Amino acid sequence: MTDPIGLPDRDPADIPEFDHARAEAAVRELLAAMGEDVTREGLHDTPARVARAYAELTQGLRQRPEDVLTTTFDLGHDEMVLVKDIELWSMCEHHLVPFHGVAHVGYIPSATGKITGLSKMARLVDVYSRRPQVQERLTTQIAEAMVEILEARGVIVVIEAEHLCMTMRGVRKAGARTITSAVRGQMRDAATRSEAMALIMNHPR
Numbered sequence: 726m727t728d729p730i731g732l733p734d735r736d737p738a739d740i741p742e743f744d745h746a747r748a749e750a751a752v753r754e755l756l757a758a759m760g761e762d763v764t765r766e767g768l769h770d771t772p773a774r775v776a777r778a779y780a781e782l783t784q785g786l787r788q789r790p791e792d793v794l795t796t797t798f799d800l801g802h803d804e805m806v807l808v809k810d811i812e813l814w815s816m817c818e819h820h821l822v823p824f825h826g827v828a829h830v831g832y833i834p835s836a837t838g839k840i841t842g843l844s845k846m847a848r849l850v851d852v853y854s855r856r857p858q859v860q861e862r863l864t865t866q867i868a869e870a871m872v873e874i875l876e877a878r879g880v881i882v883v884i885e886a887e888h889l890c891m892t893m894r895g896v897r898k899a900g901a902r903t904i905t906s907a908v909r910g911q912m913r914d915a916a917t918r919s920e921a922m923a924l925i926m927n928h929p930r
């Protein structure tokens with residue numbers, strides 16, 4: 726699969742194991758750069774903890790979308806399926822701080838009615854969220870994977886997220902939400918798209 730936003734899509738098999746020793750050394754350096762005393766008791770296990778946390782937060786780099794979208798049934802269903810409000814936590818690749826929000830993923834199955842388990846759509850969101858990301862790429866990657874793996878005739882992905890790099894630092898605009906969408910195939914038809922958007926936006930908030 727090609728990455729729509731500039732990155733060659735790396736095969737997870739080509740990505741080396743998370744290098745814990747290297748990450749620990751880097752965290753120790755970062756603490757030292759802050760002026761912290763890296764030998765003080767409270768920080769003793771911090772480099773190892775942070776390394777483990779980042780290994781977890783970036784585990785999507787080592788996962789393939791096709792491995793999570795495996796369960797397909799052939800029900801001959803050819804109407805829209807939409808899973809709303811899938812919680813997501815990702816990490817902005819500019820500042821390595823979180824952005825979080827929800828993803829809404831809808832599709833119209835292939836002509837043969839190939840559908841996937843609903844939880845698999847949420848797993849797909851995780852695969853792409855647990856990487857250093859920008860919201861636009863995250864949105865497009867989810868849509869492309871749905872098209873390519875499920876051969877979906879139409880796909881819509883809408884992500885609403887708050888970026889902590891805009892909230893806890895920088896411009897400090899708490900509550901500002903960024904909305905991105907990616908629409909493919911039959912979901913581009915005006916009527917279908919507006920039906921999907923109405924279902925997505927009509928959430929009780």
Ligand SMILES: Nc1nc2c(ncn2[C@@H]2O[C@H](COP(=O)(O)OP(=O)(O)OP(=O)(O)O)[C@@H](O)[C@H]2O)c(=O)[nH]1
Pocket residue numbers: 817818819858859860861888890891895896
């Ligand atoms: N398009 C896009 N921008 C993002 C995303 N996450 C963070 N950013 C932005 O990336 C930009 C990086 O801008 P720079 O000027 O290089 O960095 P900076 O000096 O830290 O910028 P400020 O955040 O404005 O302080 C900022 O405007 C962020 O808001 C994202 O998912 N998509």
Ligand SMILES: [Zn+2]
Pocket residue numbers: 817818819820821822888890891
């Ligand atoms: Zn950021």
